[in-house]
Structures are given as C-alpha cells and as structure tokens.
Amino acid sequence: MNRDTAPTDWKGTVMQKRIAGRYAAERRFKLMGLGAVLLSGAFLAFLLFVMVGNGARGFTYTHVTVPIDFKAMPLTIDPARLGDADADQVIANAGLADIVAFAADEALGDGGAELISENAWKEVRSEIKADPELLNGKTVFELPASSAVDIMAKDGARGELGARVDALERDGKLGTGIHWPFFKNADATDPAVAGIWGALKGSVLTIFIAFLIAFPTGVLAALYLEEYAPKNRWTDLIEVSINNLAAVPSIIFGLLALAVFINWFGLCQASPLVGGLTLALMTMPVIVIASRNAIKSVPPSIRDAALGVGASPVQVVFHHVLPLALPGILTGTIIGMARALGETAPLLLVGMRAFIGDVPGGICSPSTVLPMQIFLWSDEVDRGFVEKTSAAIIVLLIVLLSMNAFAIYLRNKFEKRW
Amino acid sequence: MTQDDLTIADPKMKAHGVNVFYGEKQAINDVSIDVGTDLVTAFIGPSGCGKSTFLRSLNRMNDTVASARVTGQIELDGEDIYAPSMDVVQLRARVGMVFQKPNPFPKSIYDNVGYGPRIHGLAPNKADLDVIVERALVRAGLWDEVKDRLLESGTALSGGQQQRLCIARAIAVDPEVILMDEPCSALDPIATAKIEELIHELRGKYAIVIVTHNMQQAARVSQRTAFFHLGTLVEYGKTTDIFTNPKQERTKDYITGRYG
Numbered sequence: 200m201n202r203d204t205a206p207t208d209w210k211g212t213v214m215q216k217r218i219a220g221r222y223a224a225e226r227r228f229k230l231m232g233l234g235a236v237l238l239s240g241a242f243l244a245f246l247l248f249v250m251v252g253n254g255a256r257g258f259t260y261t262h263v264t265v266p267i268d269f270k271a272m273p274l275t276i277d278p279a280r281l282g283d284a285d286a287d288q289v290i291a292n293a294g295l296a297d298i299v300a301f302a303a304d305e306a307l308g309d310g311g312a313e314l315i316s317e318n319a320w321k322e323v324r325s326e327i328k329a330d331p332e333l334l335n336g337k338t339v340f341e342l343p344a345s346s347a348v349d350i351m352a353k354d355g356a357r358g359e360l361g362a363r364v365d366a367l368e369r370d371g372k373l374g375t376g377i378h379w380p381f382f383k384n385a386d387a388t389d390p391a392v393a394g395i396w397g398a399l400k401g402s403v404l405t406i407f408i409a410f411l412i413a414f415p416t417g418v419l420a421a422l423y424l425e426e427y428a429p430k431n432r433w434t435d436l437i438e439v440s441i442n443n444l445a446a447v448p449s450i451i452f453g454l455l456a457l458a459v460f461i462n463w464f465g466l467c468q469a470s471p472l473v474g475g476l477t478l479a480l481m482t483m484p485v486i487v488i489a490s491r492n493a494i495k496s497v498p499p500s501i502r503d504a505a506l507g508v509g510a511s512p513v514q515v516v517f518h519h520v521l522p523l524a525l526p527g528i529l530t531g532t533i534i535g536m537a538r539a540l541g542e543t544a545p546l547l548l549v550g551m552r553a554f555i556g557d558v559p560g561g562i563c564s565p566s567t568v569l570p571m572q573i574f575l576w577s578d579e580v581d582r583g584f585v586e587k588t589s590a591a592i593i594v595l596l597i598v599l600l601s602m603n604a605f606a607i608y609l610r611n612k613f614e615k616r617w
Numbered sequence: 618m619t620q621d622d623l624t625i626a627d628p629k630m631k632a633h634g635v636n637v638f639y640g641e642k643q644a645i646n647d648v649s650i651d652v653g654t655d656l657v658t659a660f661i662g663p664s665g666c667g668k669s670t671f672l673r674s675l676n677r678m679n680d681t682v683a684s685a686r687v688t689g690q691i692e693l694d695g696e697d698i699y700a701p702s703m704d705v706v707q708l709r710a711r712v713g714m715v716f717q718k719p720n721p722f723p724k725s726i727y728d729n730v731g732y733g734p735r736i737h738g739l740a741p742n743k744a745d746l747d748v749i750v751e752r753a754l755v756r757a758g759l760w761d762e763v764k765d766r767l768l769e770s771g772t773a774l775s776g777g778q779q780q781r782l783c784i785a786r787a788i789a790v791d792p793e794v795i796l797m798d799e800p801c802s803a804l805d806p807i808a809t810a811k812i813e814e815l816i817h818e819l820r821g822k823y824a825i826v827i828v829t830h831n832m833q834q835a836a837r838v839s840q841r842t843a844f845f846h847l848g849t850l851v852e853y854g855k856t857t858d859i860f861t862n863p864k865q866e867r868t869k870d871y872i873t874g875r876y877g
Contacts, residue, residue, distance in 0.1 A: 430683060500720035504783070506681065508733035508790055509710030518732075519722065 250592055257590025260378035260391065261344040261352040263315050263367065267302040267323070268337040274298055278331045286328055295327075296320040299342070307367065314363065316343040316391035341374060343391045346583035353586075381590065385558045386572065390583030393576075395594050397558045401471055401551075401566030402540060402598070408475020408562060409482055409539055414532055416479075417486030421528075424487075425494040426516055445484035452481045453545030461549060469550035469565040477549055478539040485538070489531020493524035526610040533606035537599050543570045569595040629654045629794055629824040630675060630712075635689035637670050637679065644670045647689075648850045650843055652794065657816060657825045659839035659856065661832060663871065666845040668828045669717075672796050675826065676712035677705050693794070710737055712794040713787035718803050719779035721771035721786070726763050729771040729782055730754060733790035749789055756822075757785035758815050777808025784815065788823070795819070797827040801834065813838050832872055836860050844868045 208214065276293045280286065299320040300312035307314055319342040326340070327333050344352065351357070351364040352373055367373050385397025420441075428434045456477035460466045466473050497520050505515045546552070551567050552575065559566030567575070569591065576588040628651035637645035645667045652658050652675075660668035670679070677698060679685040691698050698708055710733065721729050730750045731740070740746035750767070754760040759781045763774070771782050780800055787795055797816075801809040816825060816838045829835050835842055836856060843853040844865075852859060852868045863869045 498720075500716065500718060501722065502681070503678070503714075503716055504720040504722060504786075505732075506678065507676075507709060507714035507716065508736075508786060509706050509708075510732075510736055511706045514736055518736075523723065 250589055250596065253586060254589030254591075254593040256353055257586035257588075257593075258378055258381060259353075259375050260381075261349045262341040262374050262376060263303075263307070263344050263348070264339060264372045264374070265299075265303050265306045265311075265315065265342050266337060266339045267299065269298075269334045270336065272298050272301070274334070276327075276334060278334065281328055281331050287324065290324045290327060295324055299323055303342070307372070308363075310363075314345055314348050314367070316345050316389060318387075318389050318392045319343050321392075341376075343380075344373070346390045346581055349391065350582055381587070385556055386554060386567065386575070387556060388581075390579075390581055390587055393584070393587055395569070395572065395591050397555060398567050398569045398572035398591070399594065399598075401474075401555075401559050402568040404471035404559065404562055404566070405474040405478060405546075405568055406536055406540055408471055409478035410532075410536055412476065412479035413483040413486055413535070417483045417532070418490050418528060420483075421487045421490030421494060422516060422521070425491055426512065426520065441484045441487050445488055448544075449481055449542055450544040450548070452477055453548030456480065456545060457548045467563040467565075469553050469555070469567075470563045471559060471566055472562045473549045474546050474551050474566075474568065475562070477545045478542060481542065481545060482532075482535040482539045485535035486528075486532050489535070490524065490528045493527025493531065494520060496527065497523045522613075526613040529609045529613070530606050533602055533609070537602045537606075540568075540599060540602070541570050541595070543568075543574055546571055569598065627654060628652055629694065631690075631692040631695075632671075632675070633690040633692075635671065635674065635687065635691060637667070637674055638684075638686045638688075639682070640684040644848055645674070646848045648845075650850065650853055652824055652826055653841065654824050655821050656841055657820050657827060657839040658841040658843065659835035660826065660828045660843050660845060661830075661835050661871075662845035662851075664830075667848040668843075668845045669798050671845070672798055672826060672828050675794070675796055676709050676714055678709075678714065680705060710790045711792055712796060713790065713792035715780070715783050715787055715795065715797045715800050717799045719776055719783055721774070721779050721782050723770060723772050725768045726754075726771050726774070726782060727767040730785050730789045733786060737790055739790065753785040753789035756788055756819070757781045758811065758818070759785055775808070777804050777811060780804060780808070780812060781815065784812075784819075788819070792823060794824040794826065797825065799828050799830060802830060809834070832860070844871060846871070 274293055274295065276290060280289050283289065299315075303311040303315050303319075305311070322342055323340055326338075343349075347360060348364055348367075351361055352368070352375070356362070356364045364373070380392050381394045383396050384392055384394025387393040424434065424437065428437075456473060460473045460476050461468055466476075501519050501523065502515055505519045510518065546568060550565075551571055553565065553567070554575070555565050555567050557564075573588055573591045573595065576584045576591060630652040632648060632650045632652075635645060635648045636643060648671055650658075660672060662668050673679045674687050675691060675698075677687075679687060687699060693708070693712065696703065698712075722732065724732070727750055730753050731746050734740045734746060734749050740749055751760060751764075754763065759778060762778060763769075763782075771779065774782060780803075784795075784800075801812050804812065813834065816827065819825060827835075827838065839856045841853070842856040842859040844851045844859065844863075844867075846867055852863060852865045854864075858864075859868060860872060863872065
C-alpha cells in the first residue's frame with residue numbers, strides 16, 4: 200500500500216491522552232446535567248414543602264363550643280317568616296348577633312365574645328333557618344373562633360389571650376375542622392369567613408372567555424398563515440408582529456384593554472368579560488405561534504396524498520392537517536392558558552384588584568381572580584390572612600397542575616405516529 | 618395492435634409546448650408528449666432532468682408550489698386542464714397520483730381507500746363504499762393480505778404494502794389516468810416486482826404514466842418511453858426502439874450507462 204504520510208499511531212500516548220480527555224469531558228457533562236436536574240428538583244421540593252406546610256392550615260379552622268339557650272333569651276322571631284326571602288334580615292333585626300355575643304360571654308367568661316369570630320352569629324343564623332325548632336330549646340353550637348384565637352390554637356399560645364386559649368383547650372371547648380366557608384365564600388375583611396370560591400369562579404369565567412376568543416382566532420390565524428396566505432412582505436410583517444406581540448410585557452395589554460374595552464367600548468369594569476378579553480389578547484400570539492409550528496410539522500407528503508386523490512384545500516386542512524396538528528395546538532393552547540391563569544399585571548389595570556365581597560354571578564359582574572386574590576391577601580394586616588394566602592396559592596397550583604396534566608392527556612390521546 | 622404504432626390515434630392526454638418555471642429558473646423547456654389510453658408511458662432521465670416536474674404538471678400538483686408557473690397546452694380528453702373552467706379538484710380525481718415515498722394517511726386501511734370516494738360522493742351509503750373499497754384493494758392486489766384487518770392503521774403495513782395501498786387509494790376514485798412518481802424507489806426488489814406486476818394488470822384499465830430511475834423497470838413495464846435531459850424531451854418513442862435502437866446520441870449514452 201502506498202501512503203503519502205506515516206501511518207497514524209492509534210496506540211501511542213498522544214492518542215491515549217485524547218481518549219482519556221474525551222471520557223473525562225463526557226463524565227463532566229453528565230455530572231453537570233445531573234446537577235442541574237437535582238437543583239431544580241430541590242427548588243420544587245422546597246416550594247411544595249413550604250407551601251403545603253403553611254397552606255394546609257388555611258384549610259382548617261378552630262371552633263369554640265358555645266351552648267345557647269334560646270328560651271332564656273329575649274329573642275322573638277316569628278317562625279312563619281323564616282321561610283320568607285328576607286329571613287336573613289328578619290333574624291338580624293331580632294338582635295341575634297347580641298344574643299350570640301351574650302351567650303359567649305356567659306359560656307366562656309368575661310370577654311368571651313372576643314374569642315369567637317364577629318361573624319359567628321351568621322353561622323347560628325343559617326342553622327336556625329335550616330331548623331326553626333332550635334328556637335324552642337337549648338343547643339350547643341361549634342362557633343368559629345376569632346382570628347387571633349385561631350392563630351394561637353394553631354401556633355401555640357402566648358400572653359394574656361394565650362392563657363385563655365390554653366384554658367379553653369383544657370376544658371375541651373376548642374376543636375378543629377375543615378373550614379368549608381373557605382371553599383364557599385368570596386373575599387371578606389374577617390379571615391374567619393374569607394373564602395376562595397369568589398376568586399376561583401372569577402378565574403374560571405375569565406379563562407373561559409379568554410379561551411373562547413383566543414383559541415378559534417389563534418388557530419384560524421395560524422391555519423390561514425400556514426396554508427393559504429401568499430408568502431410576501433405583508434405576511435412577513437404579520438409574522439414579525441405576532442412574534443413581537445408574544446414578547447410584549449403583559450401590563451401593556453392591561454393598558455390597551457383599559458383604553459379599548461373600558462374607555463372606548465364601555466364594557467363592564469372589573470368583570471371576567473373584560474379580564475378574559477385582555478388575557479385573550481395576550482394569549483392569542485402564543486397560540487398562533489404554537490399552532491403554526493404544529494401545522495408546519497405535519498409532513499407535506501400527507502398534504503400531497505390528500506390533494507392527489509382530489510381533496511380541496513379546505514378538506515386537506517380539516518380532514519388531515521388539523522387532526523394531525525391538534526396535539527401540538529392543544530398543548531400550546533393549554534400552556535398559554537395556564538400562563539394567563541397565573542397573570543396578575545394586566546388585570547390590575549382593568550379593575551380586578553378591587554375588594555369584591557360577593558361570588559360573581561356572571562361574566563359581567565365584578566370579580567377577582569386567583570393570583571389577584573393571593574396578591575390582595577398577602578397585603579392584609581390581619582395575621583389570619585397569612586395562612587389564607589398560602590392556601591390560595593395551593594388552590595392556584597392545583598388548578599395549574601391539573602390544566603397541565605390535561606394537556607399531557609390530550610397530547611397522548613390525539614398523537615398519531617406514522 | 619395500436620400500441621405498436623408510434624402515432625397514438627386517440628391520446629388520453631396531450632401536452633404541447635409545455636414550459637415549467639420555478640421563479641426565474643426554467644425546469645421544463647418546450648415539451649410535447651401524447652399519452653395513450655391503453656399504454657404505460659415511462660419517463661426516464663438523470664436526476665434533476667425535470668421528469669417529475671413534468672409529471673406533476675399533468676395533474677396540476679405544481680399549483681401547490683407558489684413559485685411554479687406552467688405555460689403551453691396540456692389537454693385531458695381534448696380539454697385544456699389549465700383553462701379557468703377546469704376544476705382542479707375534479708382534475709385530480711380523474712388524474713390520480715402515486716408518490717415516491719408511500720404516504721398512507723395515519724388512518725385505517727379502510728379509511729385510506731374510502732377517503733377519495735367519500736369526499737367525491739361516489740358512494741351514497743356504507744354498503745356501496747364497502748364494495749368500492751374491496752374492489753380497489755383487489756385491483757391493487759392487497760385484498761388477500763389485509764381483508765381481515767381493514768380497521769388497522771395503514772401506516773402499520775410494510776413499505777411495499779403501503780405503496781399498494783396508495784395505489785388502491787388512487788384507483789378507488791376511478792381515475793382515467795394514474796401518474797406514478799418513482800413508485801418503487803423506496804422499496805425492496807420483491808415489493809418492486811409486485812408493483813410492476815400490478816402495473817401490468819392495471820394497463821388497459823387506466824392510462825399509466827410512470828417516472829423511474831430504473832431503466833430495466835422502464836423496459837419491463839412500459840410500451841412508450843420518453844427520455845428527458847436538462848429539462849428537454851430528448852427522445853420519445855416505443856420502449857423497444859428507445860432501448861434497442863435509440864436515434865439520439867444522448868439517449869444512447871444514457872441507456873448504456875455513460876452518464877446519469
């Protein structure tokens with residue numbers, strides 16, 4: 200064999216060093232990757248640990264046992280009126296609040312009324328409404344403790360109030376239970392009755408509106424741009440604009456929505472309708488980009504095949520391209536929606552940061568959303584709101600995780616291999 | 618026999634002075650060819666000579682390429698296929714196509730074959746569609762292999778079976794012409810032999826145009842052969858003449874393997 204150069208010395212020391220160096224580089228890279236995974240895992244574990252540790256307490260409450268003898272009280276309520284629509288008002292006017300406070304003083308000693316929540320009488324009221332017979336006898340109620348007592352009972356007692364809480368506990372008058380009002384109520388100034396349902400429903404309505412507008416618009420825009428639009432300067436411009444729109448800070452969308460939807464169109468302020476429209480503006484570019492990528496990844500041979508048997512362009516799109524692109528489109532959409540669900544900034548500007556004491560009735564009634572509720576509660580002075588904030592964060596995380604799980608499920612369900 | 622006459626009395630498709638441009642670049646230069654009704658016509662030539670481009674202009678698949686432009690006259694049964702009155706969707710139903718790489722839809726075998734008849738409304742009910750699907754699969758020589766698993770995915774078949782499925786899909790809409798763009802280039806020799814056999818059986822029922830790289834294949838399956846080079850039609854004639862007695866020097870060089 201004729202060679203121009205000396206044969207390569209594959210066994211020499213230089214080569215051995217190269218091999219060793221290559222292996223070392225491989226090991227280093229693997230370790231660095233593993234380190235990155237462990238670090239992010241640790242962050243996640245820490246987050247979950249702290250959140251669950253703090254937030255779990257937000258789902259429970261402390262109750263105080265208070266017996267009330269209605270017969271001995273100067274309470275006159277006509278049982279016939281308890282079925283009326285204004286039953287709440289009738290009971291309130293009869294002075295039930297004072298009676299409950301008096302009963303608490305009697306049962307728990309001086310200042311006993313301070314130990315139960317100032318809204319505790321409403322609990323009694325709903326029980327009377329459910330069973331008017333209660334008015335004829337003596338009943339033992341488990342009333343929600345005041346926020347201060349609740350925290351002492353959970354955190355450990357301190358000071359003068361702490362001594363009383365300890366005493367109550369020794370007497371077996373304290374107990375804990377799941378705090379159902381948290382899942383049923385809207386925001387309130389008293390943490391004992393403040394709930395997440397108003398914000399959760401607001402979030403659901405807002406996201407629903409956003410999805411209803413952003414999904415069809417985004418997918419149709421993507422289909423048009425990919426399948427129909429000619430490739431020229433204008434479509435290039437549109438593509439660049441959409442990419443830029445996806446990168447615009449979300450608060451700008453809030454300003455835009457304030458100017459357009461509220462000031463110009465005069466739509467209802469602070470409502471899921473306007474919030475949803477705002478989030479739709481923000482999410483649509485994300486959906487367009489994800490959908491275009493999904494549509495692009497449908498192999499051209501499938502389009503050829505369909506055109507080859509005489510399918511019209513619309514049939515090609517709806518029979519072949521869209522079904523094959525659907526998993527990608529849905530994944531992109533749900534990730535965009537999940538981002539919108541966690542969005543606060545643009546909704547600040549359309550008024551959704553107001554204190555809303557009622558569960559929203561429809562898409563035009565004032566409401567707030569989960570991340571906004573977290574923001575509002577984290578700002579509260581009352582210490583009872585600390586655990587409510589964590590509990591709200593857990594609710595938000597659960598909603599987000601289930602949305603992502605749904606995205607994965609959809610992708611696996613619709614994914615076809617060829 | 619008519620197929621031995623070089624002049625085709627009643628051509629199915631007539632191309633006259635066809636030019637195809639991709640943007641500024643001219644891919645096909647002044648090509649005129651008649652495609653016979655009962656014949657298999659083979660297009661041969663080196664890579665990039667424009668034979669596939671010309672084939673795709675016969676059912677206007679080039680329309681999907683934004684920069685492509687076709688001039689000249691192409692007729693199907695005397696009707697200009699580039700005329701504004703021609704419906705391109707119907708044209709592609711009448712001039713079916715089989716592609717280089719088997720490309721079944723990621724659907725069941727039944728739906729693959731039934732798709733065309735369904736969108737063209739050829740089968741008013743399920744029973745009619747069943748008949749059409751079975752007949753197409755029988756004609757494509759695939760029925761015996763798949764009759765028990767019609768609802769399985771078409772993509773689960775082997776490469777050769779997939780290509781015959783694509784042929785069944787094309788003939789299910791009862792076309793007049795079938796264009797085949799190197800249908801065997803992705804297949805092994807056994808699958809190739811089956812496709813060639815199938816082409817023999819389909820001859821007479823459909824006008825068939827096949828593009829191939831494989832000159833033995835052209836010699837085996839076709840009665841007419843057109844040799845393309847650098848976007849021009851160098852020679853067109855009876856297959857036996859082209860391979861045994863080419864008139865042009867370039868044809869001779871190509872079929873004797875001097876370039877290509």
